[in-house]
Amino acid sequence: MNHPIFDQVIERKGTNSVKWDLNEKLFGHEDVLPMWVADMDFMVPNEVIDAIKERLDHRIFGYTIYPTSLADSIMTWMKKRHQWDIRPDWISYSPGVVTAMAMAIGAFTSPGDKIAIQTPVYQPFFHIIERNKRQLVTIQNRLEDNQYQMDFEQLEKVLTPEVKMFILCNPHNPSGKVWTKDDLTRLGELCVKNGILLLSDDIHADIIIGDTSYTPIASISEEIREQTLTFIAPTKTFNLAGLQASSVIIPNRRLKVKFDHYQSNKGISHLNTLGMVGMEAAYVNGEDWFNDFLLYLKENIKTLTHFINENIPKLKVIQPDATYLVWIDAREFGLSDKDLQRLLTEKGKIGLEPGPKYGPGGEGFFRINLACPRTTLNEGLVRLKTAFEGL
Structure with missing residues (x-):
């Protein structure tokens, strides 16, 4: 299915983005692919932009x-x-x-x-x-x-x-x-x-x-x-x-x-x-844009699930009923949370949310954001596979 709006990769570095401009500070590496904080890498509906532009044109x-x-x-x-x-x-x-x-x-x-x-x-x-x-x-x-x-x-x-x-x-x-x-x-x-x-x-x-x-x-x-x-x-x-x-x-x-x-x-x-x-x-x-987004998100979740099942079967995807965030169980690897995070950021070069941030029951898990173009997702999945290779 063709989704040109959501397939478009938009450069966000240099825009004071929490997600894209804090890699070095948060993960210790500038070349980490950030897929953590819950915002999208998609342009908002044109109708929103048009309404804001119209208000800006008033100039007061x-x-x-x-x-x-x-x-x-x-x-x-x-x-x-x-x-x-x-x-x-x-x-x-x-x-x-x-x-x-x-x-x-x-x-x-x-x-x-x-x-x-x-x-x-x-x-x-x-x-x-x-x-x-x-x-x-x-x-x-x-x-x-x-x-x-x-x-x-x-x-x-x-x-x-x-x-x-x-x-x-x-x-x-x-x-x-x-x-x-x-x-x-x-x-x-x-x-x-x-x-x-x-x-x-x-x-x-x-x-x-x-x-x-x-x-x-x-x-x-x-x-x-x-x-x-x-x-x-x-x-x-x-x-x-x-x-x-x-x-x-x-x-x-x-x-x-x-x-x-x-x-x-x-x-x-x-x-x-x-x-x-x-x-x-x-x-x-914004409803038409949003409905298209839901279709794209469902495809991203299928892509993630299939890739993990085929390539990293020790990871368990908690299938979401909602949200563009996916919670993944890595406990089968038997790693400490510190070692798990080190593998993701230093070996895989991918920035994800560590499970312990979410309190008791979060140990051994991590969270990934799928509100991104498919090319970004595919790059993230390759990095995720790299993180766990040899284990």
């Missing part, structure tokens, strides 16, 4: 209000893609999902309070809990038949009224697991029963590539909805991370007022103009 960038069309674009997208009816007065805005989650921690918990997460999981969860002097509580997901499952035996023991907040990742990063509606219902009811506020990071929710449908946990019941903050953004979906624009869906009026006041008191009160323009344009006019 004064203080800006949120147009009603911005909330409308979010509501329409969530209804069409995920069958979730939300209201404009449920929506707050933030420069980013991690920023907004940190604001929620500050607004709704106090230093020393317990906050629970499931591991392995996106590493900023650890940072925003511990750096805000909250007590981290971890529950390790179970890996069964190469798929992650929630450990409800542990969840039921841990999720008591002493825990003030639970942070969910759905779809799950790094494994790409989309939690089932049954699992989410059971988890949500546990939080409701014990008075635990639920933060749900759903930033990868649009990028569904498997058979499991994504369910916003707040859509399951009124009781769960009233105790949940859902964090979304177009940044993963459309490669807009640098525009720094996200939204938080907070149906509970009391919680929303408290969140908005806390953000304002911390000096975070508005998105930048181009972030707003890019967000709205993506949600309104």
Whole structure:
């Protein structure tokens, strides 16, 4: 299948790119191929560029209000893609999902309070809990038949009224697991029963590539909805991370007022103009581009899986239900994480995310980003094979 937009290799070095301009600092080698951090190597939809250019042509960038069309674009997208009816007065805005989650921690918990997460999981969860002097509580997901499952035996023991907040990742990063509606219902009811506020990071929710449908946990019941903050953004979906624009869906009026006041008191009160323009344009006019991207991503995942099965069978690919990130199990090699990372960066010359960054259960794993042209992927696979040759 021909995908000229996504096959195009665009030079990103020299653009102050976290992904491409920090090789020496992060990996100790300039010639490492970076396939780690979660942004795409694809051009954004033309409709987004056109909307930003039109706004630039105005040539004045004064203080800006949120147009009603911005909330409308979010509501329409969530209804069409995920069958979730939300209201404009449920929506707050933030420069980013991690920023907004940190604001929620500050607004709704106090230093020393317990906050629970499931591991392995996106590493900023650890940072925003511990750096805000909250007590981290971890529950390790179970890996069964190469798929992650929630450990409800542990969840039921841990999720008591002493825990003030639970942070969910759905779809799950790094494994790409989309939690089932049954699992989410059971988890949500546990939080409701014990008075635990639920933060749900759903930033990868649009990028569904498997058979499991994504369910916003707040859509399951009124009781769960009233105790949940859902964090979304177009940044993963459309490669807009640098525009720094996200939204938080907070149906509970009391919680929303408290969140908005806390953000304002911390000096975070508005998105930048181009972030707003890019967000709205993506949600309104980016769907065709996004659907083509999903097809390309599925082909990349097939390419990776086939190559590893044929050439490095000791590696086990955790097949994702969602996201363009793939979690790979290297434990069969019996290497320490330090030796595994050394092989990847020094022998293979490929920069990947080491599993231990994701907490308990991440040892012996690594994460690779497949949101790249096929030529980049093929080069990365050759380097991956080189890393493990002779073992």
